[in-house]
Amino acid sequence: MKKYLSLLLVLMLSIGMLAVAGCGGEKEPSGQDAGQEPAITKLVVGSETAYAPFEMVDEKTGDYIGFDMDIIKAIGEAMGVEVEIRSMEFTALIPALQNGQIDCAISAMSITPERQQAVDFAGPYYDSGLIIAVAKDTEGISTLEDLQGKKLGAQIGTTGADACLSVKEKDPTTEVKTYDHVGEAFMELQKGGVVAVINDFPVTDYYVKTEASDTVKTVGEIFLADDHYGIPVQKGDTATLNLINEGLAKIKENGTYDEIYAKWFE
Protein backbone atom coordinates (compact mmCIF):
# COMPACT_ATOMS: atom_id res chain seq x y z
CA MET A 1 0.00 0.00 0.00
CA LYS A 2 2.88 2.34 0.92
CA LYS A 3 4.35 1.71 -2.52
CA TYR A 4 1.26 2.91 -4.32
CA LEU A 5 1.06 5.90 -2.04
CA SER A 6 4.60 6.97 -2.89
CA LEU A 7 3.86 6.46 -6.57
CA LEU A 8 0.81 8.65 -6.28
CA LEU A 9 2.81 11.29 -4.44
CA VAL A 10 5.52 11.38 -7.09
CA LEU A 11 2.87 11.65 -9.79
CA MET A 12 1.15 14.53 -8.04
CA LEU A 13 4.51 16.23 -7.50
CA SER A 14 5.48 16.00 -11.14
CA ILE A 15 2.09 17.23 -12.28
CA GLY A 16 2.35 20.07 -9.81
CA MET A 17 5.80 20.98 -11.08
CA LEU A 18 4.50 20.94 -14.62
CA ALA A 19 1.67 23.26 -13.69
CA VAL A 20 4.06 25.70 -12.03
CA ALA A 21 6.50 25.57 -14.92
CA GLY A 22 3.70 25.94 -17.44
CA CYS A 23 2.21 28.98 -15.71
CA GLY A 24 5.61 30.58 -15.20
CA GLY A 25 6.65 30.11 -18.80
CA GLU A 26 3.68 31.97 -20.15
CA LYS A 27 4.00 35.04 -18.01
CA GLU A 28 7.74 35.48 -18.10
CA PRO A 29 8.81 38.68 -19.83
CA SER A 30 10.79 38.09 -22.98
CA GLY A 31 13.91 39.83 -21.75
CA GLN A 32 14.65 41.95 -24.77
CA ASP A 33 11.59 44.12 -25.05
CA ALA A 34 11.92 45.75 -21.63
CA GLY A 35 11.33 49.47 -22.14
CA GLN A 36 14.08 51.29 -24.00
CA GLU A 37 15.46 48.95 -26.60
CA PRO A 38 19.20 48.52 -26.28
CA ALA A 39 20.89 48.57 -29.68
CA ILE A 40 21.18 45.05 -31.07
CA THR A 41 24.81 44.15 -31.71
CA LYS A 42 24.55 40.43 -32.14
CA LEU A 43 22.04 37.95 -33.52
CA VAL A 44 22.04 34.40 -32.24
CA VAL A 45 20.51 32.46 -35.10
CA GLY A 46 19.10 28.95 -34.79
CA SER A 47 19.13 26.60 -37.76
CA GLU A 48 18.74 22.91 -38.51
CA THR A 49 21.95 22.58 -40.46
CA ALA A 50 21.05 19.44 -42.38
CA TYR A 51 18.87 20.80 -45.16
CA ALA A 52 20.89 21.34 -48.30
CA PRO A 53 21.06 23.66 -50.17
CA PHE A 54 19.61 26.01 -47.55
CA GLU A 55 21.81 25.02 -44.65
CA MET A 56 24.49 22.39 -44.40
CA VAL A 57 27.96 21.79 -43.06
CA ASP A 58 30.90 22.29 -45.38
CA GLU A 59 32.64 18.93 -45.40
CA LYS A 60 36.09 20.47 -45.77
CA THR A 61 36.01 23.41 -43.38
CA GLY A 62 33.21 22.42 -40.99
CA ASP A 63 31.54 25.82 -41.49
CA TYR A 64 27.81 26.25 -41.93
CA ILE A 65 27.05 27.09 -45.55
CA GLY A 66 23.99 27.37 -47.77
CA PHE A 67 21.47 29.87 -49.10
CA ASP A 68 20.01 30.69 -45.69
CA MET A 69 23.43 31.07 -44.12
CA ASP A 70 24.56 33.52 -46.81
CA ILE A 71 21.31 35.47 -46.49
CA ILE A 72 21.49 35.88 -42.72
CA LYS A 73 25.19 36.75 -42.86
CA ALA A 74 24.47 39.35 -45.55
CA ILE A 75 21.67 40.78 -43.42
CA GLY A 76 24.04 40.94 -40.45
CA GLU A 77 26.65 42.68 -42.55
CA ALA A 78 24.18 45.17 -43.98
CA MET A 79 22.91 46.06 -40.52
CA GLY A 80 26.29 45.97 -38.79
CA VAL A 81 25.46 43.19 -36.34
CA GLU A 82 27.38 40.07 -35.54
CA VAL A 83 25.74 36.76 -36.54
CA GLU A 84 26.24 33.55 -34.59
CA ILE A 85 24.76 30.34 -36.00
CA ARG A 86 23.55 27.75 -33.55
CA SER A 87 22.77 24.31 -34.96
CA MET A 88 19.71 22.60 -33.45
CA GLU A 89 16.82 20.27 -34.29
CA PHE A 90 14.14 21.79 -36.50
CA THR A 91 11.40 21.11 -33.96
CA ALA A 92 13.45 22.87 -31.26
CA LEU A 93 13.67 26.18 -33.14
CA ILE A 94 10.33 27.70 -32.15
CA PRO A 95 10.54 26.63 -28.48
CA ALA A 96 14.10 28.04 -28.39
CA LEU A 97 12.73 31.35 -29.72
CA GLN A 98 9.96 31.34 -27.15
CA ASN A 99 12.46 30.76 -24.35
CA GLY A 100 14.76 33.48 -25.68
CA GLN A 101 17.63 31.05 -26.26
CA ILE A 102 18.02 32.36 -29.81
CA ASP A 103 17.12 35.75 -31.33
CA CYS A 104 15.85 34.47 -34.66
CA ALA A 105 15.94 31.35 -36.79
CA ILE A 106 16.68 30.81 -40.45
CA SER A 107 15.97 27.27 -41.47
CA ALA A 108 13.87 27.12 -44.64
CA MET A 109 10.84 27.57 -42.40
CA SER A 110 7.52 28.07 -44.19
CA ILE A 111 5.23 30.74 -42.81
CA THR A 112 2.09 28.92 -41.64
CA PRO A 113 -0.89 30.18 -39.58
CA GLU A 114 -0.06 27.69 -36.83
CA ARG A 115 3.51 28.91 -36.53
CA GLN A 116 2.37 32.53 -36.68
CA GLN A 117 0.44 31.96 -33.48
CA ALA A 118 3.68 31.07 -31.74
CA VAL A 119 6.19 33.44 -33.34
CA ASP A 120 6.41 36.50 -35.60
CA PHE A 121 7.93 36.14 -39.05
CA ALA A 122 10.32 38.52 -40.77
CA GLY A 123 10.39 38.23 -44.53
CA PRO A 124 9.29 36.26 -46.53
CA TYR A 125 12.66 35.81 -48.20
CA TYR A 126 12.10 32.78 -50.44
CA ASP A 127 9.18 31.25 -52.34
CA SER A 128 9.13 27.52 -52.02
CA GLY A 129 6.54 24.76 -52.45
CA LEU A 130 6.23 21.04 -51.93
CA ILE A 131 7.07 18.20 -54.31
CA ILE A 132 6.61 14.44 -54.25
CA ALA A 133 9.70 12.29 -54.65
CA VAL A 134 9.51 8.60 -55.54
CA ALA A 135 11.93 5.84 -56.51
CA LYS A 136 13.03 6.03 -60.12
CA ASP A 137 11.07 2.94 -61.21
CA THR A 138 7.78 3.98 -59.55
CA GLU A 139 5.00 4.70 -62.03
CA GLY A 140 1.54 6.22 -61.72
CA ILE A 141 2.11 8.75 -58.96
CA SER A 142 1.88 12.45 -59.64
CA THR A 143 -0.61 13.95 -57.19
CA LEU A 144 -1.48 13.69 -53.50
CA GLU A 145 -4.55 11.60 -54.43
CA ASP A 146 -2.27 8.94 -55.91
CA LEU A 147 -0.59 8.59 -52.53
CA GLN A 148 -3.68 7.46 -50.62
CA GLY A 149 -3.20 4.14 -48.85
CA LYS A 150 0.56 4.15 -49.41
CA LYS A 151 3.56 4.48 -47.11
CA LEU A 152 4.78 8.09 -47.01
CA GLY A 153 7.85 9.69 -45.47
CA ALA A 154 8.61 13.23 -44.27
CA GLN A 155 10.49 15.22 -41.66
CA ILE A 156 8.81 15.80 -38.29
CA GLY A 157 7.20 19.22 -37.96
CA THR A 158 7.49 20.27 -41.62
CA THR A 159 4.82 21.31 -44.11
CA GLY A 160 5.69 18.10 -45.95
CA ALA A 161 4.67 16.08 -42.88
CA ASP A 162 1.43 18.09 -42.70
CA ALA A 163 0.74 17.18 -46.34
CA CYS A 164 1.33 13.48 -45.56
CA LEU A 165 -1.05 13.69 -42.61
CA SER A 166 -3.69 15.35 -44.82
CA VAL A 167 -3.48 12.33 -47.14
CA LYS A 168 -3.86 10.04 -44.14
CA GLU A 169 -6.93 12.00 -43.06
CA LYS A 170 -8.63 11.21 -46.37
CA ASP A 171 -7.55 7.57 -46.33
CA PRO A 172 -6.72 6.15 -42.89
CA THR A 173 -4.92 3.16 -44.41
CA THR A 174 -2.12 5.54 -45.42
CA GLU A 175 0.99 5.06 -43.30
CA VAL A 176 3.07 8.12 -42.45
CA LYS A 177 6.66 7.75 -41.24
CA THR A 178 8.34 10.84 -39.88
CA TYR A 179 12.01 11.41 -39.14
CA ASP A 180 14.15 13.97 -37.30
CA HIS A 181 15.91 14.94 -40.52
CA VAL A 182 14.78 14.78 -44.12
CA GLY A 183 17.93 12.82 -45.00
CA GLU A 184 16.58 9.83 -43.09
CA ALA A 185 13.30 10.03 -45.03
CA PHE A 186 15.30 9.97 -48.28
CA MET A 187 17.28 6.97 -47.01
CA GLU A 188 13.99 5.23 -46.27
CA LEU A 189 12.79 6.00 -49.80
CA GLN A 190 15.98 4.53 -51.26
CA LYS A 191 15.64 1.31 -49.32
CA GLY A 192 11.96 1.00 -50.21
CA GLY A 193 10.48 1.55 -46.75
CA VAL A 194 8.25 4.32 -48.10
CA VAL A 195 6.75 4.85 -51.55
CA ALA A 196 7.09 8.61 -51.58
CA VAL A 197 8.65 11.49 -49.64
CA ILE A 198 6.88 14.84 -49.51
CA ASN A 199 9.25 17.73 -48.90
CA ASP A 200 10.20 21.27 -49.94
CA PHE A 201 10.88 21.38 -53.68
CA PRO A 202 14.31 23.09 -53.70
CA VAL A 203 15.70 20.68 -51.11
CA THR A 204 14.35 17.54 -52.77
CA ASP A 205 15.44 18.80 -56.16
CA TYR A 206 18.97 19.48 -54.84
CA TYR A 207 19.10 16.03 -53.26
CA VAL A 208 18.02 14.29 -56.46
CA LYS A 209 20.49 16.24 -58.56
CA THR A 210 23.50 15.90 -56.28
CA GLU A 211 23.05 12.53 -54.61
CA ALA A 212 20.41 10.31 -56.10
CA SER A 213 19.89 11.01 -59.80
CA ASP A 214 20.02 7.25 -60.52
CA THR A 215 17.56 6.12 -57.86
CA VAL A 216 15.08 8.91 -57.05
CA LYS A 217 12.95 11.25 -59.16
CA THR A 218 10.50 14.06 -58.49
CA VAL A 219 7.00 13.70 -59.93
CA GLY A 220 4.02 15.96 -60.57
CA GLU A 221 3.76 19.67 -60.01
CA ILE A 222 5.02 21.81 -57.16
CA PHE A 223 2.07 22.30 -54.83
CA LEU A 224 1.31 24.53 -51.86
CA ALA A 225 2.51 27.34 -54.14
CA ASP A 226 1.85 30.06 -51.56
CA ASP A 227 4.60 28.54 -49.44
CA HIS A 228 7.03 31.25 -48.34
CA TYR A 229 10.04 30.93 -46.08
CA GLY A 230 10.25 33.45 -43.26
CA ILE A 231 12.67 34.27 -40.47
CA PRO A 232 10.89 33.72 -37.15
CA VAL A 233 11.58 35.89 -34.12
CA GLN A 234 10.07 35.80 -30.65
CA LYS A 235 6.47 36.99 -30.59
CA GLY A 236 6.43 40.71 -29.89
CA ASP A 237 10.14 41.21 -30.48
CA THR A 238 9.68 44.08 -32.95
CA ALA A 239 13.26 45.29 -32.60
CA THR A 240 14.74 42.12 -34.08
CA LEU A 241 11.87 41.82 -36.55
CA ASN A 242 12.46 45.33 -37.91
CA LEU A 243 16.20 44.84 -38.01
CA ILE A 244 15.88 41.70 -40.12
CA ASN A 245 13.24 43.16 -42.42
CA GLU A 246 15.36 46.26 -42.93
CA GLY A 247 18.43 44.19 -43.64
CA LEU A 248 16.48 42.01 -46.04
CA ALA A 249 15.24 45.07 -47.92
CA LYS A 250 18.80 46.40 -48.11
CA ILE A 251 20.33 43.25 -49.57
CA LYS A 252 17.47 42.93 -52.05
CA GLU A 253 18.10 46.51 -53.13
CA ASN A 254 21.88 46.34 -53.49
CA GLY A 255 21.80 43.09 -55.44
CA THR A 256 23.37 40.88 -52.76
CA TYR A 257 20.21 38.78 -52.54
CA ASP A 258 20.23 38.10 -56.28
CA GLU A 259 23.90 37.16 -56.13
CA ILE A 260 23.28 34.66 -53.35
CA TYR A 261 20.21 33.31 -55.15
CA ALA A 262 22.21 32.81 -58.33
CA LYS A 263 25.01 31.15 -56.38
CA TRP A 264 22.76 28.42 -54.98
CA PHE A 265 19.94 27.96 -57.48
CA GLU A 266 21.25 28.75 -60.95
Add this chain to the structure above:
Amino acid sequence: MDFGFTNTEWFFGTMIMDKLNEIYGFQVVVNNLGNFAMGAVLTLEITFFSILIGMVLGLIAALGRMSRMKIINFISVSYIDFFRGTPLFVQILLLYFGVIPLVFDATPVQAAIIACGLNSGAYVAEIVRAGIQAVDKGQMEAARSLGMTHGQSMRFIILPQAFKIVIPPLINEFVMLLKDTSLVSAISAHELTHTGKMLYASTYQAVWVWGAVCVFYFIMTKVISMLGDWTERRLAT
Protein backbone atom coordinates in the same frame (compact mmCIF):
# COMPACT_ATOMS: atom_id res chain seq x y z
CA MET B 1 -20.66 5.92 -7.02
CA ASP B 2 -21.66 9.27 -8.52
CA PHE B 3 -20.39 12.24 -6.54
CA GLY B 4 -21.44 14.80 -9.11
CA PHE B 5 -17.99 15.24 -10.58
CA THR B 6 -15.54 13.18 -12.61
CA ASN B 7 -12.59 11.40 -11.05
CA THR B 8 -10.04 13.89 -12.34
CA GLU B 9 -12.01 16.79 -10.94
CA TRP B 10 -12.16 15.06 -7.63
CA PHE B 11 -8.44 14.48 -7.74
CA PHE B 12 -7.39 18.06 -8.37
CA GLY B 13 -10.35 19.87 -6.93
CA THR B 14 -12.61 21.69 -9.33
CA MET B 15 -10.94 25.07 -8.80
CA ILE B 16 -7.48 23.90 -9.81
CA MET B 17 -9.03 22.04 -12.72
CA ASP B 18 -10.57 25.26 -14.05
CA LYS B 19 -7.21 27.03 -13.82
CA LEU B 20 -5.44 24.17 -15.62
CA ASN B 21 -8.03 24.08 -18.36
CA GLU B 22 -7.10 27.63 -19.31
CA ILE B 23 -3.52 26.58 -20.05
CA TYR B 24 -2.94 25.59 -23.67
CA GLY B 25 -0.21 23.07 -22.85
CA PHE B 26 -2.50 21.28 -20.41
CA GLN B 27 -5.22 21.00 -23.05
CA VAL B 28 -2.68 19.61 -25.50
CA VAL B 29 -1.72 16.91 -23.01
CA VAL B 30 -5.29 16.04 -22.03
CA ASN B 31 -6.51 15.91 -25.63
CA ASN B 32 -3.67 13.59 -26.54
CA LEU B 33 -3.75 11.21 -23.60
CA GLY B 34 -4.97 8.49 -25.98
CA ASN B 35 -2.02 9.09 -28.31
CA PHE B 36 0.41 8.99 -25.39
CA ALA B 37 -1.16 5.74 -24.19
CA MET B 38 -0.85 4.20 -27.67
CA GLY B 39 2.78 5.27 -27.80
CA ALA B 40 3.36 3.81 -24.34
CA VAL B 41 1.84 0.49 -25.42
CA LEU B 42 4.23 0.30 -28.38
CA THR B 43 7.11 1.18 -26.06
CA LEU B 44 6.10 -1.73 -23.83
CA GLU B 45 5.78 -4.05 -26.84
CA ILE B 46 9.24 -3.16 -28.11
CA THR B 47 10.66 -3.56 -24.60
CA PHE B 48 8.95 -6.91 -24.05
CA PHE B 49 10.15 -8.54 -27.25
CA SER B 50 13.62 -7.01 -26.86
CA ILE B 51 13.81 -8.55 -23.38
CA LEU B 52 12.86 -11.96 -24.81
CA ILE B 53 15.56 -11.76 -27.47
CA GLY B 54 18.01 -10.30 -24.99
CA MET B 55 17.46 -13.07 -22.43
CA VAL B 56 17.97 -15.88 -24.94
CA LEU B 57 21.01 -14.25 -26.57
CA GLY B 58 22.38 -13.23 -23.19
CA LEU B 59 22.24 -16.74 -21.77
CA ILE B 60 23.85 -18.23 -24.89
CA ALA B 61 26.55 -15.55 -25.00
CA ALA B 62 27.27 -15.92 -21.28
CA LEU B 63 27.75 -19.67 -21.58
CA GLY B 64 29.72 -19.14 -24.78
CA ARG B 65 31.98 -16.69 -23.05
CA MET B 66 32.82 -19.22 -20.36
CA SER B 67 33.27 -22.02 -22.89
CA ARG B 68 36.69 -23.52 -23.39
CA MET B 69 36.13 -23.86 -27.14
CA LYS B 70 38.17 -21.05 -28.69
CA ILE B 71 35.80 -20.25 -31.59
CA ILE B 72 32.64 -20.08 -29.49
CA ASN B 73 34.48 -18.04 -26.90
CA PHE B 74 35.77 -15.63 -29.55
CA ILE B 75 32.32 -15.15 -31.13
CA SER B 76 30.68 -14.52 -27.77
CA VAL B 77 33.32 -12.06 -26.62
CA SER B 78 33.17 -10.17 -29.92
CA TYR B 79 29.39 -9.94 -29.75
CA ILE B 80 29.40 -8.70 -26.16
CA ASP B 81 32.24 -6.25 -26.73
CA PHE B 82 30.72 -4.78 -29.87
CA PHE B 83 27.25 -4.16 -28.47
CA ARG B 84 28.53 -2.90 -25.13
CA GLY B 85 31.24 -0.81 -26.70
CA THR B 86 29.21 1.18 -29.20
CA PRO B 87 26.24 3.52 -28.63
CA LEU B 88 22.78 1.97 -28.95
CA PHE B 89 21.66 4.96 -31.01
CA VAL B 90 24.32 4.29 -33.62
CA GLN B 91 23.50 0.55 -33.58
CA ILE B 92 19.85 1.36 -34.30
CA LEU B 93 20.72 3.56 -37.28
CA LEU B 94 23.31 1.08 -38.58
CA LEU B 95 20.95 -1.88 -38.29
CA TYR B 96 17.86 -0.18 -39.70
CA PHE B 97 19.39 1.73 -42.59
CA GLY B 98 22.40 -0.48 -43.22
CA VAL B 99 22.45 -4.11 -42.17
CA ILE B 100 18.85 -5.32 -41.85
CA PRO B 101 17.77 -4.18 -45.39
CA LEU B 102 20.42 -6.55 -46.77
CA VAL B 103 18.64 -9.45 -45.09
CA PHE B 104 14.93 -8.65 -45.14
CA ASP B 105 12.49 -5.77 -45.37
CA ALA B 106 11.88 -4.83 -41.75
CA THR B 107 9.35 -2.37 -40.38
CA PRO B 108 10.76 0.26 -37.98
CA VAL B 109 9.26 -1.62 -35.02
CA GLN B 110 10.82 -4.94 -36.06
CA ALA B 111 14.18 -3.24 -36.53
CA ALA B 112 13.80 -1.54 -33.16
CA ILE B 113 13.17 -4.87 -31.46
CA ILE B 114 16.13 -6.49 -33.19
CA ALA B 115 18.49 -3.62 -32.32
CA CYS B 116 17.35 -3.31 -28.70
CA GLY B 117 17.31 -7.10 -28.29
CA LEU B 118 20.85 -7.51 -29.63
CA ASN B 119 22.07 -4.68 -27.43
CA SER B 120 20.31 -5.96 -24.34
CA GLY B 121 21.65 -9.48 -24.94
CA ALA B 122 25.21 -8.23 -24.50
CA TYR B 123 24.41 -6.68 -21.13
CA VAL B 124 22.35 -9.67 -20.01
CA ALA B 125 25.32 -11.91 -20.91
CA GLU B 126 27.59 -10.08 -18.51
CA ILE B 127 24.93 -10.13 -15.78
CA VAL B 128 24.38 -13.89 -16.21
CA ARG B 129 28.12 -14.59 -16.28
CA ALA B 130 28.59 -12.65 -13.06
CA GLY B 131 25.67 -14.59 -11.55
CA ILE B 132 27.07 -17.98 -12.53
CA GLN B 133 30.50 -17.10 -11.23
CA ALA B 134 28.96 -15.89 -7.98
CA VAL B 135 27.69 -19.42 -7.25
CA ASP B 136 30.15 -21.14 -4.92
CA LYS B 137 32.73 -23.27 -6.73
CA GLY B 138 32.01 -26.14 -4.34
CA GLN B 139 28.54 -26.50 -5.86
CA MET B 140 29.98 -27.47 -9.24
CA GLU B 141 32.53 -29.76 -7.62
CA ALA B 142 29.85 -31.45 -5.51
CA ALA B 143 27.59 -31.94 -8.53
CA ARG B 144 30.42 -33.39 -10.59
CA SER B 145 31.41 -35.74 -7.75
CA LEU B 146 27.81 -37.00 -7.73
CA GLY B 147 28.41 -38.15 -11.27
CA MET B 148 26.66 -35.38 -13.17
CA THR B 149 28.21 -34.18 -16.40
CA HIS B 150 29.34 -30.55 -16.73
CA GLY B 151 26.15 -29.75 -18.67
CA GLN B 152 23.89 -31.42 -16.14
CA SER B 153 25.54 -29.65 -13.21
CA MET B 154 25.15 -26.34 -15.04
CA ARG B 155 21.49 -26.96 -15.79
CA PHE B 156 20.27 -28.46 -12.52
CA ILE B 157 22.63 -27.03 -9.89
CA ILE B 158 24.35 -23.85 -10.99
CA LEU B 159 21.80 -22.01 -13.18
CA PRO B 160 18.88 -22.25 -10.70
CA GLN B 161 21.07 -20.72 -8.00
CA ALA B 162 22.49 -18.12 -10.38
CA PHE B 163 18.96 -17.19 -11.44
CA LYS B 164 18.18 -15.81 -8.00
CA ILE B 165 21.37 -13.80 -7.89
CA VAL B 166 20.79 -12.15 -11.27
CA ILE B 167 17.19 -11.03 -10.69
CA PRO B 168 17.99 -7.56 -9.28
CA PRO B 169 20.56 -6.61 -11.94
CA LEU B 170 18.28 -8.07 -14.64
CA ILE B 171 15.35 -5.91 -13.52
CA ASN B 172 17.70 -2.97 -13.58
CA GLU B 173 18.65 -3.88 -17.16
CA PHE B 174 14.98 -4.09 -18.18
CA VAL B 175 14.34 -0.63 -16.77
CA MET B 176 17.35 0.72 -18.67
CA LEU B 177 16.14 -1.02 -21.83
CA LEU B 178 12.67 0.48 -21.54
CA LYS B 179 14.18 3.94 -21.28
CA ASP B 180 16.60 3.26 -24.13
CA THR B 181 13.75 2.36 -26.49
CA SER B 182 13.16 6.12 -26.72
CA LEU B 183 16.08 6.14 -29.17
CA VAL B 184 14.12 4.18 -31.79
CA SER B 185 12.01 7.30 -32.41
CA ALA B 186 14.85 8.19 -34.80
CA ILE B 187 13.78 5.44 -37.19
CA SER B 188 10.13 6.47 -37.04
CA ALA B 189 8.91 3.72 -34.73
CA HIS B 190 5.87 5.54 -33.36
CA GLU B 191 6.48 4.83 -29.68
CA LEU B 192 6.13 7.20 -26.75
CA THR B 193 9.04 9.52 -27.56
CA HIS B 194 8.08 9.73 -31.23
CA THR B 195 4.53 10.60 -30.16
CA GLY B 196 6.05 13.36 -28.04
CA LYS B 197 8.23 14.60 -30.90
CA MET B 198 5.26 14.87 -33.27
CA LEU B 199 3.12 16.68 -30.71
CA TYR B 200 5.94 18.97 -29.69
CA ALA B 201 6.60 19.85 -33.33
CA SER B 202 3.04 21.03 -33.83
CA THR B 203 2.33 22.66 -30.46
CA TYR B 204 5.78 23.84 -29.19
CA GLN B 205 4.69 23.01 -25.62
CA ALA B 206 8.07 21.68 -24.48
CA VAL B 207 7.36 21.56 -20.75
CA TRP B 208 3.93 19.98 -21.04
CA VAL B 209 4.57 17.48 -23.81
CA TRP B 210 7.95 16.25 -22.53
CA GLY B 211 6.68 16.39 -18.96
CA ALA B 212 3.78 14.13 -19.87
CA VAL B 213 6.14 11.78 -21.71
CA CYS B 214 8.28 11.63 -18.56
CA VAL B 215 5.27 10.76 -16.41
CA PHE B 216 4.34 7.90 -18.76
CA TYR B 217 7.89 6.52 -18.76
CA PHE B 218 8.08 6.86 -15.00
CA ILE B 219 4.89 4.88 -14.46
CA MET B 220 6.16 2.08 -16.70
CA THR B 221 9.62 1.84 -15.11
CA LYS B 222 8.08 2.01 -11.63
CA VAL B 223 5.76 -0.89 -12.44
CA ILE B 224 8.67 -2.97 -13.75
CA SER B 225 10.79 -2.35 -10.65
CA MET B 226 7.80 -3.12 -8.41
CA LEU B 227 7.31 -6.41 -10.27
CA GLY B 228 11.01 -7.04 -9.69
CA ASP B 229 10.72 -6.39 -5.96
CA TRP B 230 7.77 -8.76 -5.81
CA THR B 231 9.65 -11.53 -7.64
CA GLU B 232 12.65 -11.05 -5.37
CA ARG B 233 10.49 -11.41 -2.30
CA ARG B 234 8.78 -14.51 -3.70
CA LEU B 235 12.13 -16.16 -4.39
CA ALA B 236 13.68 -15.19 -1.06
CA THR B 237 14.04 -18.22 1.17
